[in-house]
Amino acid sequence: MASEHVVQAGIYPHRTDQMIAWTRAALEGAGHRYTFLRSLHGPEADAALANADAVIAVIGEKWDAGQLARLERCRLFVSPGVGLDAIDLQAAADIGIAVCNQPDVCTDEVADHTWALILACVRKVPWLSARTAGGTWDRTLFEPMPRLRGRTLGLVALGRIGRAVAHRAHAFGMRTIAYDPYVDPALAARAETELVSLDRVFAEGDIVSCVAPLTPETRGMLGERQFGRMKPGAIFTNTSRGGVVDEPDLLWAVDSGRLGAAGLDVLAREPADPANPLLHRANVLVTPHAAGFSDQVVDDLQRLAVEEILRVFGGGFPSEVAWANRGLMPGGGRIAAARAADA
Numbered sequence: 001m002a003s004e005h006v007v008q009a010g011i012y013p014h015r016t017d018q019m020i021a022w023t024r025a026a027l028e029g030a031g032h033r034y035t036f037l038r039s040l041h042g043p044e045a046d047a048a049l050a051n052a053d054a055v056i057a058v059i060g061e062k063w064d065a066g067q068l069a070r071l072e073r074c075r076l077f078v079s080p081g082v083g084l085d086a087i088d089l090q091a092a093a094d095i096g097i098a099v100c101n102q103p104d105v106c107t108d109e110v111a112d113h114t115w116a117l118i119l120a121c122v123r124k125v126p127w128l129s130a131r132t133a134g135g136t137w138d139r140t141l142f143e144p145m146p147r148l149r150g151r152t153l154g155l156v157a158l159g160r161i162g163r164a165v166a167h168r169a170h171a172f173g174m175r176t177i178a179y180d181p182y183v184d185p186a187l188a189a190r191a192e193t194e195l196v197s198l199d200r201v202f203a204e205g206d207i208v209s210c211v212a213p214l215t216p217e218t219r220g221m222l223g224e225r226q227f228g229r230m231k232p233g234a235i236f237t238n239t240s241r242g243g244v245v246d247e248p249d250l251l252w253a254v255d256s257g258r259l260g261a262a263g264l265d266v267l268a269r270e271p272a273d274p275a276n277p278l279l280h281r282a283n284v285l286v287t288p289h290a291a292g293f294s295d296q297v298v299d300d301l302q303r304l305a306v307e308e309i310l311r312v313f314g315g316g317f318p319s320e321v322a323w324a325n326r327g328l329m330p331g332g333g334r335i336a337a338a339r340a341a342d343a
């Protein structure tokens, strides 16, 4: 097998040295070259990217048509993680580059984190804890505190994460409804979740959780129209992408009392602008895009990337579950061309 060149352009910011060393050992052990770039700018990056046979990106980094054009021979581009909103999948397909993500890598983590935010808001844990630490011992401080059982969770999108959130909701005795115009109704039925309109999700949900991908269609999709329909005191969480929510409208819902509380893992602009008013509202909890994190995920991001690369370097195509722009490149792009040349 010919030696190929893998360029990693950034890495998930946790145990980075250990992860780089592991990836280097795995790829060099298989006879390939590995270059880790700390910056995408400058002549060293230009040369490495131009010579890369495969690229491992860092999630969230923008790869538009201009940036992808730097990859003169790359045939596989791996985005370690789930969201693909920062990558121009069509432009990659047009050049002939297969783009892979890791759709299952953190489904449980994000569903758990969604529930951590829901439960924190419903059971008022951060506020009770802060008051108690301040010397006030009064369990009735934060009434009303309605029982979860029998209430309705509305989901915006019923993909992998949405279904995992719904599954957990049933353990709490809740009814689940969802707005998702594209999900297979059989999957919704299996998730014991009724598919309804977006308006009904907001009107009927005691809690509404956004777990929708950021696409041209969903950008800014949740605004005053939806928040204005919510039951007074309802709870809203967002653990997918900040851009799905119109933040000034969310702020209005928070300040007007329409929302009892909100739990956000994602914001329109990240890292957060310290002046973002959502960071400074007593009834809003914000976590730093941490929902997909766990010890296991940090390992899996690199392991799955290497597996995909070795599959393609070994003469195969990317796995069906991971190949995100497969439908946009029926001819198989540069991977098919390399296979034809080897034959």
Ligand SMILES: NC(=O)c1ccc[n+]([C@@H]2O[C@H](COP(=O)([O-])OP(=O)(O)OC[C@H]3O[C@@H](n4cnc5c(N)ncnc54)[C@H](O)[C@@H]3O)[C@@H](O)[C@H]2O)c1
Residues within 6 Å of the ligand: 082, 083, 084, 103, 106, 107, 110, 156, 157, 158, 159, 160, 161, 162, 179, 180, 181, 182, 183, 211, 212, 213, 214, 215, 217, 218, 239, 240, 241, 265, 266, 289, 290, 291, 292, 293
């Ligand atoms: N906070 C984090 O750390 C974190 C981690 C992983 C994923 N995410 C985000 O969560 C999103 C969802 O992940 P997933 O694993 O469930 O993805 P998925 O691909 O399994 O499901 C996405 C669902 O969204 C639905 N959808 C598409 N357009 C829609 C629209 N206009 N309205 C409503 N639904 C629509 C699809 O039909 C699909 O069912 C990802 O795209 C990513 O942005 C966030």
